[in-house]
Amino acid sequence: xxxxxxxxxxxxxxxxxxxxxxxxxxxxxxxxxxxxxxxxxxxxxxxxxxxxxxxxxxxxxxxxxxxxxxxxxxxxxxxxxxxxxxxxxxxxxxxxxxxxxxxxxxxxxxxxxxxxxxxxxxxxxxxxxxxxxxxxxxxxxxxxxxxxxxxxxxxxxxxxxxxxxxxxxxxxxxxxxxxxxxxxxxxxxxxxxxxxxxxxxxxxxxxxxxxxxxxxxxxxxxxxxxxxxxxxxxxxxxxxxxxxxxxxxxxxxxxxxxxxxxxxxxxxxxxxxxxxx
Ligand SMILES: [Zn+2]
Numbered sequence: 001x002x003x004x005x006x007x008x009x010x011x012x013x014x015x016x017x018x019x020x021x022x023x024x025x026x027x028x029x030x031x032x033x034x035x036x037x038x039x040x041x042x043x044x045x046x047x048x049x050x051x052x053x054x055x056x057x058x059x060x061x062x063x064x065x066x067x068x069x070x071x072x073x074x075x076x077x078x079x080x081x082x083x084x085x086x087x088x089x090x091x092x093x094x095x096x097x098x099x100x101x102x103x104x105x106x107x108x109x110x111x112x113x114x115x116x117x118x119x120x121x122x123x124x125x126x127x128x129x130x131x132x133x134x135x136x137x138x139x140x141x142x143x144x145x146x147x148x149x150x151x152x153x154x155x156x157x158x159x160x161x162x163x164x165x166x167x168x169x170x171x172x173x174x175x176x177x178x179x180x181x182x183x184x185x186x187x188x189x190x191x192x193x194x195x196x197x198x199x200x201x202x203x204x205x206x207x208x209x210x211x212x213x214x215x216x217x218x219x220x221x222x223x224x225x226x227x228x229x230x231x232x233x234x235x236x237x238x239x240x241x242x243x244x245x246x247x248x249x250x251x252x253x254x255x256x257x258x259x260x261x262x263x264x265x266x267x268x269x270x271x272x273x274x275x276x277x
Pocket of ligand 1: 271272273274
């Protein structure tokens with residue numbers, strides 16, 4: 001699943017590749033998928049999109065938003081977005097295919113589940129994940145997402161009694177920060193996913209804040225994690241330390257085997273020696 005670093009990478013690549021391209025044709029829901037979500041009736045998407053040009057793209061948490069003249073396209077974190085040069089084959093299964101006047105195309109396909117939302121200016125779009133991502137400061141915004149803001153998240157009465165996985169990677173407290181990127185953030189901060197927020201010392205909190213900022217920045221700078229693919233189908237350049245491939249391999253810091261546990265709806269990977277619980 002893409003998260004903040006990959007959503008930012010995809011938005012950048014869309015801006016570098018698709019700006020000013022005009023949509024010639026739209027194929028929507030051509031491969032039926034139980035867990036593909038649309039905004040309103042997908043058969044209206046061609047009318048909303050045909051003849052429009054790509055103006056800009058940006059990440060909204062772990063989602064990618066494309067702005068067109070008087071229309072918006074939003075892809076949630078379970079969507080594979082791929083660019084295809086003119087003449088290149090497009091995937092046989094997809095839930096949205098935009099063909100441009102120059103012969104190139106953008107395909108969107110659902111992995112397990114995901115949203116492909118299209119709406120026109122003035123049409124109310126009230127997706128809670130999207131609104132939260134637009135409203136809350138991004139960790140890449142150093143002025144709004146500063147240490148004081150981070151402390152505010154952790155000292156909230158709903159958060160302070162939680163463990164770090166629940167506090168940081170659930171409930172959209174930090175939109176786009178999910179279980180995937182959390183593993184390396186916690187490893188760098190030497191804290192386990194089980195560690196309770198209310199046991200953190202001031203120093204540990206600051207280390208965690210720095211790790212969150214630096215890890216996300218590095219992942220984004222390198223074009224996302226190598227466990228995810230970009231707009232061109234290539235893995236990102238950030239080598240994930242704590243991933244499904246790490247189970248049982250030696251911790252790069254101390255050599256102890258990395259542990260995998262099912263925890264709060266998803267697997268966590270951590271080092272029992274380096275990361276305190
Ligand atoms: Zn270790």
